[in-house]
Amino acid sequence: MAILVTPQTRVLVQGITGSFGATHTRLSLAYGTHVVAGVTPGKGGQRFEDKAPIFDTVTEAVRQTGATVSVIFVPPPFAADAILEGVDAGLDLVVAITEGVPVNDMVKVKAAMQGGKTRLIGPNCPGLVTPGEGEKSHGGCRIGIAPGYIHKRGGVGVVSRSGTLTYEAVWQLTSRGYGQSTCVGIGGDPVNGTSHLDVLKMFNDDPETEAVILIGEIGGDAEEKAAEWAAEHCKKPIAAFIAGATAPPGRRMGHAGAIVSGGKGTAAGKIEALKKAGIAVAETPADMADTLIKRMKS
Numbered sequence: 001m002a003i004l005v006t007p008q009t010r011v012l013v014q015g016i017t018g019s020f021g022a023t024h025t026r027l028s029l030a031y032g033t034h035v036v037a038g039v040t041p042g043k044g045g046q047r048f049e050d051k052a053p054i055f056d057t058v059t060e061a062v063r064q065t066g067a068t069v070s071v072i073f074v075p076p077p078f079a080a081d082a083i084l085e086g087v088d089a090g091l092d093l094v095v096a097i098t099e100g101v102p103v104n105d106m107v108k109v110k111a112a113m114q115g116g117k118t119r120l121i122g123p124n125c126p127g128l129v130t131p132g133e134g135e136k137s138h139g140g141c142r143i144g145i146a147p148g149y150i151h152k153r154g155g156v157g158v159v160s161r162s163g164t165l166t167y168e169a170v171w172q173l174t175s176r177g178y179g180q181s182t183c184v185g186i187g188g189d190p191v192n193g194t195s196h197l198d199v200l201k202m203f204n205d206d207p208e209t210e211a212v213i214l215i216g217e218i219g220g221d222a223e224e225k226a227a228e229w230a231a232e233h234c235k236k237p238i239a240a241f242i243a244g245a246t247a248p249p250g251r252r253m254g255h256a257g258a259i260v261s262g263g264k265g266t267a268a269g270k271i272e273a274l275k276k277a278g279i280a281v282a283e284t285p286a287d288m289a290d291t292l293i294k295r296m297k298s
Helices: 019-031 058-065 076-088 103-113 163-175 196-205 222-233 267-276 285-297
Strands: 010-014 034-039 052-055 069-072 093-096 119-121 127-130 141-144 153-160 180-185 211-217 238-243
Touching: 010 019, 010 058, 010 076, 019 034, 019 141, 034 058, 052 058, 058 076, 069 076, 069 141, 076 093, 076 103, 153 163, 153 196, 163 180, 163 211, 163 238, 163 285, 180 196, 196 211, 196 222, 211 222, 211 267, 211 285, 222 238, 222 267, 238 267, 238 285
Parallel strands: 010 034, 010 069, 034 052, 069 093, 093 119, 153 180, 153 211, 211 238
Antiparallel strands: 127 141, 127 180
16 A cells, blocks of 8 residues: 555656656666556657657547546746646546746636536645565656655655655655655745645545655744644554744745744644644754654654
């Protein structure tokens, strides 16, 4: 078991012929990801390095290949339309890697997706990885830009707003012999598709996931909502880290959503809510895995 994707998931890549999309498609293929199609308007009928056919539209790619998940590597002005094309095609999951998507575009996308079957991860996210078996977990499913080689199959779920901190947590776990069920980078934009709470609920229901690392940052109240739910419903060990404790109020730090405004979204407030829910909180990024391991053994 895992959440969202497995090594058998059939993936299509929107923007597969761009340099960024092509580079990460090659890395995903090398990791064992089942990339079955690419989509670039005007280049239908071509093939991506003899690995996958390229189509003009997502609907055509889904009909011809049975793809159920899309990853988006297209420029910001076109990302919203790319997401909605995946929704219209009936995909189960769309993963938008693109950074800098206008907030107004995402508000419209969220409204259009209401009531539909498609789940969105991102935008401005590293994607997700369900590791495969073996020493370097080859044969897994890597969707996005995360470095595949740091992952190891196991029982710890990771959910994070920060790409780099996701990688740090994963590497710490792997180095200590603890593998991961699925690692999900949800992105740090103020309007995104999937929250900490959404992923935490999935980890809670997943029999393979034995514990969770939750990584947040200043801005918004997503971490507090996850903590409130976990206090009542989640019996699995959770460790957390909140980035941005030293950020000055009113100044955006890193992600577009990482801003303390109106006295809300502070690191102190988030840490207090997490601790109140019985979640162990790491003091520094270097302590994330050790904090979880200690919590698991307590």
